[in-house]
Amino acid sequence: MDLGIAGRRALVTASSKGLGLGCARALAEAGCDLVMNARGAEALEAAAAAIRADFGVTVETVACDVTTPDGQRAVLEKARGIAILVTNAGGPPPGMWSDWEREDFIKALDANMLTPIALMKAALPGMMEAGWGRVVNITSMSVKAPIAVLGLSNAARTGLTGYVAGTARQVAPHGVTINNLLPGIHDTDRATALDEAVVKARGISMEEARAERAATVPARRYGTAAEFGQACAFLCSQHAGFIVGQNILLDGGAINATL
Ligand code: NAP
Numbered sequence: 001m002d003l004g005i006a007g008r009r010a011l012v013t014a015s016s017k018g019l020g021l022g023c024a025r026a027l028a029e030a031g032c033d034l035v036m037n038a039r040g041a042e043a044l045e046a047a048a049a050a051i052r053a054d055f056g057v058t059v060e061t062v063a064c065d066v067t068t069p070d071g072q073r074a075v076l077e078k079a080r081g082i083a084i085l086v087t088n089a090g091g092p093p094p095g096m097w098s099d100w101e102r103e104d105f106i107k108a109l110d111a112n113m114l115t116p117i118a119l120m121k122a123a124l125p126g127m128m129e130a131g132w133g134r135v136v137n138i139t140s141m142s143v144k145a146p147i148a149v150l151g152l153s154n155a156a157r158t159g160l161t162g163y164v165a166g167t168a169r170q171v172a173p174h175g176v177t178i179n180n181l182l183p184g185i186h187d188t189d190r191a192t193a194l195d196e197a198v199v200k201a202r203g204i205s206m207e208e209a210r211a212e213r214a215a216t217v218p219a220r221r222y223g224t225a226a227e228f229g230q231a232c233a234f235l236c237s238q239h240a241g242f243i244v245g246q247n248i249l250l251d252g253g254a255i256n257a258t259l
Contacts, residue, residue, distance in 0.1 A: 004238025006031025010084035018188035022225030026233035087116035092152035108152035133176035168245030184251025187222040219252030
């Protein structure tokens with residue numbers, strides 16, 4: 001399907017690996033020129049070079065921590081005039097409800113709520129003026145059903161979800177859509193890190209930990225970054241202009257709910 005967005009410029013933050021990279025690659029496949037970001041320059045440059053080679057689009061890179069004000073300034077400077085914004089950042093560490101102090105919450109809120117809000121606040125006026133724009137925030141299935149060990153994520157991402165619910169309706173009259181994509185278990189470094197914590201805590205093997213987690217998913221597997229990216233590209237497409245303020249689960253059926 002022609003997504004109708006060839007030649008549009010897109011910023012994808014936290015995109016050298018995992019789900020962000022899946023989104024960057026799918027947008028490049030649809031013909032978008034990219035601004036990509038991650039903290040580690042080496043993996044970022046390698047990912048950008050592969051995208052240029054595979055899809056022939058222009059890719060600019062900004063190696064910085066997007067959760068800091070300086071990082072956001074650097075990314076936004078390079079991303080002037082974008083029509084598409086995909087927000088992403090690393091997820092908070094797992095733990096117990098009793099572990100977290102104010103500073104831990106501030107870090108999680110900065111990364112997973114206030115950073116996407118700052119990026120949207122900067123990018124939305126240009127999109128509204130142009131009469132066309134797409135924003136996709138990578139959040140988590142934890143906003144629909146809490147993941148107990150990820151209390152920091154549950155809290156911060158739910159705050160972002162509330163902000164998007166109102167804002168999406170305010171910018172929609174200008175041809176701009178904002179939606180959230182909610183990943184369930186996907187096969188990325190983040191999933192491996194969470195599985196390693198289970199291996200350590202329970203003294204089981206990595207294979208056992210992965211098999212146990214996959215068994216909780218009706219699709220009986222982890223999702224892939226490539227299929228996640230294709231869903232993101234569709235939400236950014238010309239065809240998705242009537243999808244506004246939605247929270248779309250990509251979880252292989254893991255959340256057992258009718259709606
Ligand atoms: P990942 O495989 O660990 O990749 C994270 C990417 O983000 C890397 O490119 C990393 O590069 C970059 N990054 C991390 N922190 C950054 C920062 N502060 N500034 C700029 N770039 C940053 O993670 P993932 O699995 O794709 O997860 C992406 C998001 O989805 C996370 O918030 C995660 O919590 C959430 N999520 C994932 C799953 C899952 O199963 N994978 C499920 C639910 C929610 P550098 O380290 O070089 O910066």
